[in-house]
Amino acid sequence: MSESSLSSRKKRRSPRNLGAGDKRERILDAAVRVFAQSGFHATRVSDVAKAAGVADGTIYLYFESKDELLRSLFEDRVGRLLAFVQEGLAKHETAKAKLSAIIELQLGVYEGEPELAEVMTVILRQSTKLLKEHARPGFMAYLDAIATIVAAGQKNGEFRSDASPHFVARSLFGAIDGIALTWALGKAERGGLSRAATQVAELFLHGLLP
Amino acid sequence: MSESSLSSRKKRRSPRNLGAGDKRERILDAAVRVFAQSGFHATRVSDVAKAAGVADGTIYLYFESKDELLRSLFEDRVGRLLAFVQEGLAKHETAKAKLSAIIELQLGVYEGEPELAEVMTVILRQSTKLLKEHARPGFMAYLDAIATIVAAGQKNGEFRSDASPHFVARSLFGAIDGIALTWALGKAERGGLSRAATQVAELFLHGLLP
Numbered sequence A, B: 001m002s003e004s005s006l007s008s009r010k011k012r013r014s015p016r017n018l019g020a021g022d023k024r025e026r027i028l029d030a031a032v033r034v035f036a037q038s039g040f041h042a043t044r045v046s047d048v049a050k051a052a053g054v055a056d057g058t059i060y061l062y063f064e065s066k067d068e069l070l071r072s073l074f075e076d077r078v079g080r081l082l083a084f085v086q087e088g089l090a091k092h093e094t095a096k097a098k099l100s101a102i103i104e105l106q107l108g109v110y111e112g113e114p115e116l117a118e119v120m121t122v123i124l125r126q127s128t129k130l131l132k133e134h135a136r137p138g139f140m141a142y143l144d145a146i147a148t149i150v151a152a153g154q155k156n157g158e159f160r161s162d163a164s165p166h167f168v169a170r171s172l173f174g175a176i177d178g179i180a181l182t183w184a185l186g187k188a189e190r191g192g193l194s195r196a197a198t199q200v201a202e203l204f205l206h207g208l209l210p
Helices: A021-038 A045-052 A056-062 A066-089 A095-112 A114-121 A128-155 A165-184 A193-208 B021-038 B045-052 B056-062 B066-089 B095-112 B114-121 B128-155 B165-184 B193-207
Strands: none
Touching: A021 A045, A021 A056, A021 A066, A021 A114, A045 A056, A045 A066, A066 A095, A066 A114, A066 A128, A095 A114, A095 A128, A095 A165, A095 A193, A114 A165, A128 A165, A165 A193, A165 B165, A165 B193, A193 B165, A193 B193, B021 B045, B021 B056, B021 B066, B021 B114, B045 B056, B045 B066, B066 B095, B066 B114, B066 B128, B095 B114, B095 B128, B095 B165, B095 B193, B114 B165, B128 B165, B165 B193
């Protein structure tokens, strides 16, 4: 922890150059836990530092502020989710199979990480600024990916053509988000997400039949 | 504004006894606007007082804290939405018509009040405590109302019987919430909610066909 000192708070160095990427990762992992436990506004940067096992100043080597920590967390996790989904999609041929895969993949990621589900469905909305200014590009990229699949399915006759791909995408994202939200808040039965994935997939695929 | 003074902050009187229900209403209406504009955490009680045209102390005659203000706002608006939905549902016979009506009613309320849509979809989640402890009963009552309609439609053969009414309810609520969220944040086209309502209704009703 030799690089950690509050004096480095203003002079940020690039963490990549320090060869300490795993420390950045450790901070992000700790942030998921702490944000999920205390909420964004009640969390202090020092709480995250403690949970990550680093000095307070270390966090400022990687993230300028608590806002930037949450933003980086979102970008990192959405980036991973997008990559994971793209990889998963490549294995499927039909639009139906691709759509089912997206639902399973998104709920599957949450199933393994309930705290991440809470951060993504609840905590993220605790920063209106973040949501409006920063979350939009990643969110839109994700919606576009879904809309593209729906449009392809309409073109090849798998889906009915009178549904707007973008409305379907937003409805589907909302449905998944709503299910993950109730589940993450511990009100829905634990372990129920894969069953939920099957039900949501059936409902939407059925709804899109010509 | 004779009852308004900071000294009344601790000694709360029942506003109903003061016969000043319209002032409470004015404060709630102002809170919707201010919360939507600044977010929950950045809002000070004095900002709401200013927007409502009352002295700071007046707010404390009606609401103990900013948390209670948000909670009361949620309870009041969900109560109204539930009453509005129940009234609307009574006009329809079939489960299909009732489900379409719920979607139209919920999105219709938001269409008339974009700031309310933002408070309900975003700001409400800015208080994790509120969401976990207080929002649950109203939210669950709303989901139960939807699930009951789905179950009735399954019983009379309108809907396929292999879908879980509660999953359908959560998916549908999530879909509506997701559409209202993107719309309220000003990214979706204005005036598009009634078109969205038709699309969501078609998607879900189609999805529930036997």
